[in-house]
Amino acid sequence: MSSQRTILITTGLMLSLFLASMESTVVSTGMPTIVSQLGGLEHYSWVFTAFMLASTTMVPLYGKLSDLFGRRPVFLAAMAIFLIGSVLCGLAVTMPQLIAFRAIQGIGAGGLLPLVFIIIGDLFSLEQRARLQGLFSGVWGVSSIIGPLLGGFIVDQASWEWIFWINIIPGLIATAIVWFAWVDRPRAHNAPKRSIDYAGAVLLTAGAVALLMSLTDLSASWALPTLVGALAMFGALVWIERRASDPVLPVGLFCDRMFLVACGHGILAGCAVFGGATFVPLYAQGVLGTSATEAGAALMPMLLAWVFSSIIGTRMLLRVGYRTVAFAGMIALVIGSFPLMFVDARTNRLLLMVYLGLMGFGMGFSIPAFLIAVQSSVERGKLGTATSTLQFSRSIGGAFGIGIMGAVLSATVTTRLETAGLDASVSLNSLIDPLGGDIAVSETLRAALGAGISSVFVVAFIAAALGLLVTLMAPRGLIADAAAERGRDEGMAQPAVERR
Incomplete structure (x- = not known):
């Protein structure tokens, strides 16, 4: 080309x-x-x-x-x-x-x-x-x-x-x-005809929708039954995909250690970063007392660090093992999320930016490392499925994090308000005007919200720490070696295809 x-x-x-x-x-x-x-x-x-x-x-x-x-x-x-x-x-x-x-x-x-x-x-x-x-x-x-x-x-x-x-x-x-x-790669004339796994597609879509809906409001009465239904559909999906001639989600991919670790990392890192980042503007506006614009700008250090570190980290992959790069990123993510557990109304805004920047640095190093490693090792016929499944794991992790953190935030604020003798039915939406009006939060409510946000970041830290442990389980080696091995395997399989 x-x-x-x-x-x-x-x-x-x-x-x-x-x-x-x-x-x-x-x-x-x-x-x-x-x-x-x-x-x-x-x-x-x-x-x-x-x-x-x-x-x-x-x-x-x-x-x-x-x-x-x-x-x-x-x-x-x-x-x-x-x-x-x-x-x-x-x-x-x-x-x-x-x-x-x-x-x-x-x-x-x-x-x-x-x-x-x-x-x-x-x-x-x-x-x-x-x-x-x-x-x-x-x-x-x-x-x-x-x-x-x-x-x-x-x-x-x-x-x-x-x-x-x-x-x-x-x-x-x-x-x-x-x-x-x-121009798409041409398929071999004698390649077997591939069918669409309709049953797998329906179960995967329905199970994912049910899972995400249950995670959006864990306190709702329908959340637990919906979650159980989602798990049941995923169980049926695994059973069907093992027997499908051309599964929409090849279960065999999860037998590959690199792919399995990459998906586990995606779920946990997505939970820590996407979940935690959702509540940063709420913390900045409701606890620190910033404006809505300043609250939105609080995430810029994380995003800028993510961009910068992804450029540096991907270039390092040509000389350093992907496991080393991803591990360095997860160390930064853990270090950045740890002090966020102790934020309150007195937290220095510059330090907050540093903490968030470290979390962005961690994602910029670890996410592309696993993505390129998987793309370099999986066979080309499953490249699209593997790449999209990896992104799916991060999205699920983010949704799971938001659901868990939202429930923790609500429970903590309610407990603090009840302890202070205030009406525990005060909702989070009433703490800050969602239509962008002036912030009108009393010191008691501000303290309760601050305690809730700290609890949220505890969940983010736990997810980051578990993500670090999962990263340690990744196989060692250079991405170039994995790509070369895939090339040898595909080269050996090609003559067999031609003979058929």
Whole structure:
């Protein structure tokens, strides 16, 4: 493939990744205005939850579909669904409509995120991926930073509908670039016909939706039965996938030590970072007394450190074992999360930025290391499934962390209020005006919220520490060696395919 075509594809992929990752944050600053016009404050959180549910549950399916039908048509379908959802979101006139259209948008985004990294795995060699992986991680970090700022600017200067419609032109450009520049690898003429595992797809989607719904509100009466139902569906999924001729989620992948450790790390690291980061703005605004803008900016050190360290860490993978790089990252994550357990109203804001920066540094080192290691070792026929499953593990971990931490926060605040002789029915939403008004929290309520946030970060620290232990279980070796071994295995298998 020519260098010009490669540059075009890379540009299209970066633009697609920017749109899909930005959409999860750009809405946050526009939601107050949207609620004021559409009403339905009681459905506020579901605008985010619907997008998360849809995008997370579709990730493994898109990976498998891309293995079956090729990257290009599946990418086109994902982008089309994403853009249709974006158009519909801007046309919503009620909150239930917006929630439904956000789910459609999430179904598309759930394909864009994994397909970008899957195509990278197809397009570039190990050395090239090690150099470019940091760049693509940087796109994700920049989009996360720009998202809230861009959302606020659009609402102030235009109208909230353009938060969604702004995706249309860049999305069409990215689609045209990838469609005309990317060429899927040709399949052998005598390759066996591959079928779609419909039963596995249904169980995986239903189980993931049930799991995420139960984790969004662990205190609800329906949460435990839903969680049990999710576990039952995952049990049935394992039974079916072991017998399927072409499973949507190859259970055999989890017999590979590297892949199993990578998924375990993804769940625990996602729980620590994505879960903990969700409550940082609440801590900054409710306990430290910052403005909403300052609260949103509190996450910038984490995101910037993530971008910088991912660029450095991926280059180190060419000379240092991936286990060493990931271990160094997890050490930083543990060190950064430990002092957060003791934050209160007197915590120095500069130190808070340092702690969060260490956590971002840890993710920037460990996440790309495991991703490139898995992509370099798994056979090409399962590359899409393996990559998307790895991303799915981090999303599940983040959802699990948010659910657990939310329950811990609510229980701690309630206990503190009851001890102080105040009405324990005061909800977290009443501590801070969700529509961006002045902060009106008494010292008692502020102290109760501070204690709750500290408890949240205890959960984050435990998850980070367990993630460190899981990382130690990863096999040693250089990624180049794993890639070479895969090449030898595929070279030995090729003649057998030709003889058939």
